Structure formats: C-alpha cells, structure tokens
Amino acid sequence: MNSIAVVSMDIHKRFSKAVAMSAEGEIVEEGRIAHGDHRLMQAYFSRFAPGTPVVMEATFNWPWVADLAEDSGLDPHLAHPPRLREYAKGLAKTDRKDAIFQGKLWLAKEVFPESYRAPAAVRQMRALFRLRLLWVRMRTMMKNNVHGQLLKLGLVLSQEATDLFSLKGRQVLAGLELKDEDRAELERKLSVIDSLSEHIQELDGEINAVLKQDEHAAILMSLPGIGQQIAYAILAEVGEFSRFPNGRALASYAGLLPVPRQSGGRERERRTTSGCNRFLKWAFLEAVSGATRSSRHFKSLHARVRARNRQRPGKARVAVARELAELAHLLVTRDVRYEERPMMPKHKQRTQSQTR
Structure with a gap:
C-alpha cells in the first residue's frame, strides 16, 4: 500500500465512502464501510501504512472516525465544509465523486480547505459547555411556561414575589388555590425545573475544577x-x-x-x-x-x-x-492580566489636545 498518497472519506450517518488515491490522483481502491461496529473501520485503516493522510469533511460525526484513524497510526485532516462546497459548486454530486474531489484537493495541497481538528480534551470541554447551555435554555423555557400557566389562570404574582422560583416564590406558589389538575401540572413543571437545576449545579462543579487547572482562565x-x-x-x-x-x-x-x-461602486x-x-x-x-x-x-x-x-x-x-x-x-x-487605566477627565483631554 506504499503507492497510496491519501485516503479520502465521505462520512454519512450510517456508512462512509472511502477512496484511496495515488500521488498522481489515480484511484487505487475504494470501499464502503458500515457504521455501528468500530472494528470494521479499524480493520480498514489497518491496511494502510503509518502516517498516511486521511481526509474527511468536518461533519457533525467526524470525531470518532478521525480518532480511529489516529489510533491506527494514520494522519487525519478535516476539510472546511463551506469552502469545500464553494470549490465543488457546479460539479456532479455523488458519494464517490465527493470523496474523489476531496482527495484531489488534498493532493493539490495549496487549495485544500483545512479546518481545525480540536483535540479530544477540547471536544470534551465543548460538549460540557454546550450541554450546560442546553439545560439552562430548557430551564428558562420551563420557567416561562410556568409564568404562562399562571397568566392563563388570571394570576399575577409579581407583587408578592419577584422570583417565583426562589424560596419565597415557592412558598407563594404552594399557597395558591388551584384545581387539582392545575396543581398537578404546576408541580410537574417545578419538578423538571428542580431536576435541571441539580444537573446544572453538577456541571458547574466540573467546570470550576477545569478552570482551576487552566492557566488561561x-x-x-x-x-x-x-x-x-x-x-x-x-x-x-x-x-x-x-x-x-x-x-x-x-x-x-x-x-x-x-x-x-460593495457592488457597482455602492457600498x-x-x-x-x-x-x-x-x-x-x-x-x-x-x-x-x-x-x-x-x-x-x-x-x-x-x-x-x-x-x-x-x-x-x-x-x-x-x-x-x-x-x-x-x-x-x-x-x-x-500571558498578562487585564488592568484598566483610569480615564482622563474631559477637561484634561481638551487641554492636552490643544497643546499638541
């Protein structure tokens, strides 16, 4: 397999189309690898010489393929999706043609639209942050839903408690005279809010532990x-x-x-x-x-x-x-911290500008 200069992967949800190419751009071999069993992908990558470049588009599910390629001693690289689409504009589109086109761009070197491949530790940090952001938005949505339910029942509690989900606010909610079905609906929503708050608090602990170890934090x-x-x-x-x-x-x-x-002299x-x-x-x-x-x-x-x-x-x-x-x-x-200098009073700014 020494004649293979690059392996180009077109990754999909359930399978990947792979094309191995020579330095001259000729197709040495091609195949289709089913997803679901990592051993199939590992077996495919094991056929190539260590250090062989493996190129793939930076789709949502690229990490596991790139990680397996790296574990097999290969050299994974990502292609930037928007720029890749610009290059391929007007060309026929099939899984095979996409893989071949991507491989030829790599062989051209200077035109390959390479994208940043985040290390596993960075990807884990991103997953943690995005999960927390998702849970916070879900909690906010559920809180808004509680406010909406109370408004539908003709209840305005802003004067009794500014925050309905604080300790005082919960006491106000517990004291409301509601029908059984309305009370059950409210309690279910409050239970979801409490559960999300617990999960968010757990993530905050993990995030704080990471920040203590990061010199840039x-x-x-x-x-x-x-x-x-x-x-x-x-x-x-x-x-x-x-x-x-x-x-x-x-x-x-x-x-x-x-x-x-800007177009036609008009910006x-x-x-x-x-x-x-x-x-x-x-x-x-x-x-x-x-x-x-x-x-x-x-x-x-x-x-x-x-x-x-x-x-x-x-x-x-x-x-x-x-x-x-x-x-x-x-x-x-x-590697320095921010220090804000005191602002110069306006009358001194005018005096300084006049003396220049």
Whole structure:
C-alpha cells in the first residue's frame, strides 16, 4: 500500500465512502464501510501504512472516525465544509465523486480547505459547555411556561414575589388555590425545573475544577464582564489561541467583524456574518452587559458607538464584544492580566489636545 498518497472519506450517518488515491490522483481502491461496529473501520485503516493522510469533511460525526484513524497510526485532516462546497459548486454530486474531489484537493495541497481538528480534551470541554447551555435554555423555557400557566389562570404574582422560583416564590406558589389538575401540572413543571437545576449545579462543579487547572482562565476572568462560565465557554470554543495570528482573526472567527458588501461602486451597510462559531459569539456578546457596567472604558465605547448608530443600537454591543475578543487574544498570548487605566477627565483631554 506504499503507492497510496491519501485516503479520502465521505462520512454519512450510517456508512462512509472511502477512496484511496495515488500521488498522481489515480484511484487505487475504494470501499464502503458500515457504521455501528468500530472494528470494521479499524480493520480498514489497518491496511494502510503509518502516517498516511486521511481526509474527511468536518461533519457533525467526524470525531470518532478521525480518532480511529489516529489510533491506527494514520494522519487525519478535516476539510472546511463551506469552502469545500464553494470549490465543488457546479460539479456532479455523488458519494464517490465527493470523496474523489476531496482527495484531489488534498493532493493539490495549496487549495485544500483545512479546518481545525480540536483535540479530544477540547471536544470534551465543548460538549460540557454546550450541554450546560442546553439545560439552562430548557430551564428558562420551563420557567416561562410556568409564568404562562399562571397568566392563563388570571394570576399575577409579581407583587408578592419577584422570583417565583426562589424560596419565597415557592412558598407563594404552594399557597395558591388551584384545581387539582392545575396543581398537578404546576408541580410537574417545578419538578423538571428542580431536576435541571441539580444537573446544572453538577456541571458547574466540573467546570470550576477545569478552570482551576487552566492557566488561561484567570487571564480571561480579569477582563470586565467575563466570569467563570463565559471564560470556560471561550476556552472550550477557541481551543488553542495560537491558531489565530491576531485578535482580529479571533473576532472574525466569532462573527464579530463586520463584513463589507460593495457592488457597482455602492457600498452597503457592513454587518456581521452568520458563518461563524455561534457559541463563541454568544459568549462574547453575553459578556457585554457586565463589561459596560463594571468598566468605564467599555461603557464609554458602548456609548460612543451607540450615539453614532441610534437606529441600530445592536452595533454598540458588537463593538464591545469585538474589543473583548481582541483583548482576550492579546492577553492570553502575552500571558498578562487585564488592568484598566483610569480615564482622563474631559477637561484634561481638551487641554492636552490643544497643546499638541
């Protein structure tokens, strides 16, 4: 099998189409490997020489295939799906043709759209963060459902308890005179909320343990608005800060860099792109409220951008989130913590500008 230069995999839900190619782009062999039994994939990978590149699209289920390839001594690589689709636009599409096209891109080297392959530890961090985010959203949805049920029954309890799910709020709910079926429905919802809260608390313990061992966590949490959960989210979604050449690249990956749209000499309003890491974007945007409350610098930045864009106040949030992303990259790569300098009073700023 020394003549094989690359193994290209087209991964699906129940099977993978594999094509082994020579350095000249000729098909040496091809096959279809069923999923469900990892031994089949291991047996297939064992036929190739150690270090043979294995390329695959970064679909949702790539990790187990890449891990088996790596365990077999092969060299797995991921192709970036959107860029791969751009290259293949207008071409005939079958499983076999997709695998062949992907392999030829790898052989061309300079045009292969390689994507970041997160290590197992980073993937585990991401899974933990995304699971917590899912449970928090489910709990919020269930709490809203409880509020909706009470409104349907004509009950408004905002004056009696600001938080219906606190200790005082639970006492108020327990004292309501409800029909048996309404009480049973309410208790089921409260049981789900309590169960989710317990699971979230367990995850918080695991997350805190990881943060104590990560040297970059304290640096991120020195930034205004970034607490434990957001710091963990950033660490999980970024993975390795060194893979970004600068903070601007990280902000672009997070979808916080407005993209120019120009045609026929006319430039349209710049907007952020949806083709980004939406979890990382959420993390930096989530930090904006805390940053503008606790930092004079970010409060001033938010006010300036909002004053220039009164019709689109969301631009101010994006501007603050972008600066947080760029600062996060700068601080982590330089291994220093954030320290905010006191702002100069306005009358001194005017005096200083006049003397220049």
